[in-house]
Amino acid sequence: MNLSISDPNMHSSSANYLEEDKGEILHSSFRKNLYDGSLNMYSNGSIISQLLRKTIQSKRALEEGVFFLPATAVSSCTMGDSAQEDRSSSSSKDSTLEPLSPGSHTSTTASPEGDRPLNEHHQAKRARVENIIRGMAGSPNAKTPGEGDRSETGGDIRETYRENKRKQRLPQHQNHSLSGGASRPNSKDEECHKLKEQLQAMQRHLRQLQEKFFQVYNVSELEHEDRVETYPAGFVLHGGEDRNADLLENLDCELLADLDSDAEKKFDAIKVRQKETLQTENSLPTLHKESKNLSEALKSELSRAVNKSVDSVLKKFTSTLLSQTSQINFEQTSVQDNTGPENKTIIVAAQEYSHTDDSMKPRSADYYESVEVQIPEDQTEALSLVVRKPTLSHPTSVNQVLKRPFHLHQPLQFNYNTALHENQILEHLLKYGPHSSFGTLPCMTPAMDRSSPDSVDMPWDVIKVRSKVGPSHMTHQSRSPNLGQIPVDSLCLPHVKMECGDLHNMADRNSYIIRHIQEGLTPNHLKKAKLMFFYTRYPSSNVLKTFFPDVKFNRCITSQLIKWFSNFREFYYIQMEKFARQAILDGVTNVKDLSVTRDSELFRALNMHYNKANDFQVPDRFLEVAEITLQEFFNAISLSKDSDPSWKKAIYKVICKLDSEVPEEFKSSACLFQKIFHR
DNA sequence: TTCTAGCCTG
DNA sequence: CAGGCTAGAA
Numbered sequence: 111m112n113l114s115i116s117d118p119n120m121h122s123s124s125a126n127y128l129e130e131d132k133g134e135i136l137h138s139s140f141r142k143n144l145y146d147g148s149l150n151m152y153s154n155g156s157i158i159s160q161l162l163r164k165t166i167q168s169k170r171a172l173e174e175g176v177f178f179l180p181a182t183a184v185s186s187c188t189m190g191d192s193a194q195e196d197r198s199s200s201s202s203k204d205s206t207l208e209p210l211s212p213g214s215h216t217s218t219t220a221s222p223e224g225d226r227p228l229n230e231h232h233q234a235k236r237a238r239v240e241n242i243i244r245g246m247a248g249s250p251n252a253k254t255p256g257e258g259d260r261s262e263t264g265g266d267i268r269e270t271y272r273e274n275k276r277k278q279r280l281p282q283h284q285n286h287s288l289s290g291g292a293s294r295p296n297s298k299d300e301e302c303h304k305l306k307e308q309l310q311a312m313q314r315h316l317r318q319l320q321e322k323f324f325q326v327y328n329v330s331e332l333e334h335e336d337r338v339e340t341y342p343a344g345f346v347l348h349g350g351e352d353r354n355a356d357l358l359e360n361l362d363c364e365l366l367a368d369l370d371s372d373a374e375k376k377f378d379a380i381k382v383r384q385k386e387t388l389q390t391e392n393s394l395p396t397l398h399k400e401s402k403n404l405s406e407a408l409k410s411e412l413s414r415a416v417n418k419s420v421d422s423v424l425k426k427f428t429s430t431l432l433s434q435t436s437q438i439n440f441e442q443t444s445v446q447d448n449t450g451p452e453n454k455t456i457i458v459a460a461q462e463y464s465h466t467d468d469s470m471k472p473r474s475a476d477y478y479e480s481v482e483v484q485i486p487e488d489q490t491e492a493l494s495l496v497v498r499k500p501t502l503s504h505p506t507s508v509n510q511v512l513k514r515p516f517h518l519h520q521p522l523q524f525n526y527n528t529a530l531h532e533n534q535i536l537e538h539l540l541k542y543g544p545h546s547s548f549g550t551l552p553c554m555t556p557a558m559d560r561s562s563p564d565s566v567d568m569p570w571d572v573i574k575v576r577s578k579v580g581p582s583h584m585t586h587q588s589r590s591p592n593l594g595q596i597p598v599d600s601l602c603l604p605h606v607k608m609e610c611g612d613l614h615n616m617a618d619r620n621s622y623i624i625r626h627i628q629e630g631l632t633p634n635h636l637k638k639a640k641l642m643f644f645y646t647r648y649p650s651s652n653v654l655k656t657f658f659p660d661v662k663f664n665r666c667i668t669s670q671l672i673k674w675f676s677n678f679r680e681f682y683y684i685q686m687e688k689f690a691r692q693a694i695l696d697g698v699t700n701v702k703d704l705s706v707t708r709d710s711e712l713f714r715a716l717n718m719h720y721n722k723a724n725d726f727q728v729p730d731r732f733l734e735v736a737e738i739t740l741q742e743f744f745n746a747i748s749l750s751k752d753s754d755p756s757w758k759k760a761i762y763k764v765i766c767k768l769d770s771e772v773p774e775e776f777k778s779s780a781c782l783f784q785k786i787f788h789r
Numbered sequence: 790t791t792c793t794a795g796c797c798t799g
Numbered sequence: 800c801a802g803g804c805t806a807g808a809a
Binding site for chain 1: 795
């Protein structure tokens, strides 16, 4: 056989069907429809759904009493083509024959003498398939079609299907309701057990579906058993059922979700096509290709379904774990009480958050804004849920508490922080397990507490120690629990995104948080501004807005930032004048003898002021600018220009032109910036 | 009038 | 570092 021969045969056979056999017409039209459908599959998503849809079509056709072959046609065409495709791809010798399989089949039935035995054969198969479909579409509550219910309207039938669908999707809903927290389980085992049961129910359901599916599939296989031996990967029937069962076992129930509506459309399409002139598929090579695509798509579809199921189960389990371990941690911390009352505050907050049904939903911007409104108007620095962390060099001060603990007892701050820190809690649980203390929350880093108002009063050496701890945090290395106390500040949440990146479901909210606008300037912002001074002494307001994206700019904030840089300059120029005069007193006569290096006293003074922690690599350019400034002062003083009240202004003009670009890294929000420069 | 830089002071 | 004040620019 070859293509040129089979094509005319198929045409003639179609003509015969039109006059003699309505069922065969359906067969052909169905087949055409299926081929078209197979094309659509690749763009319309679930192939499994498509296959099942066709089965439903067959069932409906049976109920209508109009057609009697669709199921067979479905299986023979769809599966047979897929099967032969696989075979042809595996065996190049047979490749010329395989594409003809469907065509040859129809051409055989096209002969008048072959009609009768074929019809009998089909009727036998029809009865078989009818049983299969009935069992497949049936559910305990569904009416059994074909048993006195033929008068059922299509709408009723659809209702039946919908009911089936609802039942099939029920396990998922149950899962949601469980994870919703309304009926929160008391123990982990209980929750595990329920989850397991649901999973098993899903598996049973899918197994049933799979069995029906393979039965239908087997019908077509029998029809082509003389030439079909193997099937595409994932559908090897001979000895491959187990593997297929495993694959389909995890198929998500929602594959059936859109069955009825699409089946209805297909059904209408079939009726329309019935009236059309039947054209034989003269593009068998194309079909060949389509079958191959179908095979590939089936494989990917199955693996996708498995992944989806695993993900959903894991997700539910994780959320359950969160709500339980929050409580566990609270109790543990209460007993140990080695992390101070503030930690308990946070843990209680975490508890409340995890208990809230809608806590998993992203908060609106209004939510956060409304919280911040509670902050006094003249509060320019963000209040925070901050715990003073002891320094490593003062282990005896571990139990020190806040200087201003009243910050911790503002209820709205609770909500604010708890809502925002869910990610951290969850991450902590995933990373350290349920029995670790929240005092070691990885996202509550030493660097973060600098954003708290209390940090203003904190000696710089404390900050330095904390800064040194930062890098290990960033690289996810092990961290001593003794660092323990929890400095928490909303400003610092953006870095959570860096740590919880694998928690995709949290990413969206973090992306909101990272855009969260800070109402006031914090010590972190001051620190950042100081480091920016190494690059720019005269930043424009645009630069300030660009490099403080987490600050909600207003007149006050802008003035404050400007004032900061003014103060920075003041200190800078005072130092320059001081060291210039000192040089003159030291007998320096040549301005070229003046240089500023990292070992210079002048640099140390400046670095102490702008980079107290010394954890930032001051750019060389700043040394150059400092040197130029020093020389300018030296020259001016040497020339006795300082007698002029405004003698410095000339120097300012020179220095203001020496600003350089601030690195892009500074555009991060204050906390993120901290993390970047403390690595 | 508003904004900003700079100076002085605490 | 911030507040108050002044001068100058826009």
